[in-house]
Amino acid sequence: MxxxxxxxxxxxxxxxxxxxxxxxxxxxxxxxxxxxxxxxxxxxxxxxxxxxxxxxxxxxxxxxxxxxxxxxxxxxxxxxxxxxxxxxxxxxxxxxxxxxxxxxxxxxxxxxxxxxxxxxxxxxxxxxxxxxxxxxxxxxxxxxxxxxxxxxxxxxxxxxxxxxxxxxxxxxxxxxxxxxxxxxxxxxxxxxxxxxxxxxxxxxxxxxxxxxxxxVEDLRTRSGLTLEVSGPRTDTAWADHLPGVRDVEYGETTRLLIDPQLADDQQILAAALEHGPVHRFATSAPSLTELFREVVSA
Missing domain, CATH: 3.40.50.300 (P-loop containing nucleotide triphosphate hydrolases)
Known part of the structure; x- marks a missing residue:
C-alpha cells in the first residue's frame, strides 16, 4: 500500500x-x-x-x-x-x-x-x-x-x-x-x-x-550548536562580535553558542588563535533528552 x-x-x-x-x-x-x-x-x-x-x-x-x-x-x-x-x-x-x-x-x-x-x-x-x-x-x-x-x-x-x-x-x-x-x-x-x-x-x-x-538533527540544532574552545586568553572578549555567535561563556574552556547557518568555524578559529594557542576546538549539539527537558519545561 x-x-x-x-x-x-x-x-x-x-x-x-x-x-x-x-x-x-x-x-x-x-x-x-x-x-x-x-x-x-x-x-x-x-x-x-x-x-x-x-x-x-x-x-x-x-x-x-x-x-x-x-x-x-x-x-x-x-x-x-x-x-x-x-x-x-x-x-x-x-x-x-x-x-x-x-x-x-x-x-x-x-x-x-x-x-x-x-x-x-x-x-x-x-x-x-x-x-x-x-x-x-x-x-x-x-x-x-x-x-x-x-x-x-x-x-x-x-x-x-x-x-x-x-x-x-x-x-x-x-x-x-x-x-x-x-x-x-x-x-x-x-x-x-x-x-x-x-x-x-x-x-x-x-x-x-x-x-x-x-x-532529530534539526531539533537538536534548532537552538544552535555549542562550540568549545580551550587555550586562548580569557581577558579579552575575542568572540563577542563574530558573525553567528549568539552567546559566549568565557573560562578555561570558552563555550560559544553558535548559529550553524551563520557562523564560520574557520573565522572563529582564526580569532581564537590571535589570543593564544588553541588546544581544543569542537562542536556539540544537545541530546534529544536535553531538548526534551527544554521543550517540556517551557
Whole structure:
C-alpha cells in the first residue's frame, strides 16, 4: 500500500481536561517516527484514536487519501502499552488467531505466526501459555501480534518497555526492516537515546499539543550548536562580535553558542588563535533528552 499515515487536527476533551489540541503530523512511507512526551501528554490517546478505539471530538486520521474505516484498521499493526494478550492461550494459537481476525487464511496465518515467533526469539515457546513467559518474552509476542498479519502501517505504544538490550536490538532491526519495505512506523518511548538513534523524525508533545516536530538533527540544532574552545586568553572578549555567535561563556574552556547557518568555524578559529594557542576546538549539539527537558519545561 505504501501510503502515509496522516493525523489531521485532532481534538479530544474529557470534561474540563483537554487531552489533545490540534494534534497534527504525518508519517511518510518508509519513515520511523518517534512520538515522545511525558506521562499523560496525549501519546496513547492519539494512538487509540488512530486505531478507532477512541473517537476524536474533531479532526481526522487518514491512510493516504482514505479516512480510516474498519477495513483499513485491519491493515494496521497495533501494539498497546498494556499487553493485550490472552494469558491462558498458547503463543502459536494466539498469533494464528489474531492473524485470522485480520483476514488471513488459516494456513497462511499459522505460517506467519511461526515465522514471527522465530524471528523475535520466542519460537521455542510456541506451544507454551503466554502466562508462563517472562515479561520480556510477552513483549516479544505482543510485537509478533502486531506484525503477524503483514500490516501496511505500524503503531506501537512503548514497544521497548521491559526489554533487555539484546531484545531491544532485535526489535530495532525489525522496525528498520519494516520501514525499508515502505511501511510508516510510529512508536512512543521514554527511551530517548533509542529514539535519537533509530528515528527519522520526532514529535515532542506536552499537555496534548505538539511542541516540536522535525528530524532529530534539526531539533537538536534548532537552538544552535555549542562550540568549545580551550587555550586562548580569557581577558579579552575575542568572540563577542563574530558573525553567528549568539552567546559566549568565557573560562578555561570558552563555550560559544553558535548559529550553524551563520557562523564560520574557520573565522572563529582564526580569532581564537590571535589570543593564544588553541588546544581544543569542537562542536556539540544537545541530546534529544536535553531538548526534551527544554521543550517540556517551557
Amino acid at each position: 505504501n501510503a502515509p499515515l496522516i493525523v489531521d487536527g485532532l481534538h479530544k476533551r474529557y470534561g474540563d481536561l483537554i487531552a489533545l489540541r490540534d494534534m497534527t503530523f504525518h508519517v511518510a512511507p518508509g519513515e520511523i517516527f518517534g512520538f515522545v512526551g511525558s506521562n499523560g501528554a496525549g501519546k496513547s490517546t492519539t494512538m487509540r484514536i488512530i486505531l478507532g478505539v477512541l473517537a476524536p471530538d474533531a479532526g481526522r486520521v487518514l491512510i493516504g487519501e482514505d479516512v480510516i474505516d474498519l477495513d483499513l484498521r485491519r491493515r494496521i499493526g497495533y501494539m498497546p502499552e498494556e499487553r493485550g494478550l490472552y494469558p491462558k492461550m498458547k503463543v502459536g494459537e494466539q498469533l494464528t488467531f489474531l492473524a485470522r481476525l485480520h483476514g488471513m487464511e488459516t494456513a497462511e496465518a499459522a505460517e506467519s505466526a511461526r515465522r514471527w515467533a522465530d524471528r523475535l526469539g520466542v519460537g521455542s515457546r510456541f506451544d507454551d501459555d503466554v502466562a508462563d513467559l517472562s515479561l520480556g518474552n510477552q513483549q516479544r509476542v505482543q510485537l509478533a501480534a502486531a506484525l503477524v498479519h503483514d500490516p501496511d502501517v505500524l503503531v506501537l505504544d512503548e514497544p521497548f518497555s521491559g526489554l533487555d538490550p539484546v531484545a531491544v536490538d532485535v526489535m530495532s532491526d525489525v522496525l528498520k526492516e519494516k520501514a525499508a519495505e515502505g511501511i510508516p512506523v510510529i512508536f512512543s518511548s521514554h527511551q530517548l537515546d533509542l529514539v535519537q538513534r533509530i528515528c527519522d523524525r520526532v514529535g515532542i508533545i506536552a499537555r496534548g499539543e505538539m511542541r516540536a516536530l522535525g528530524t
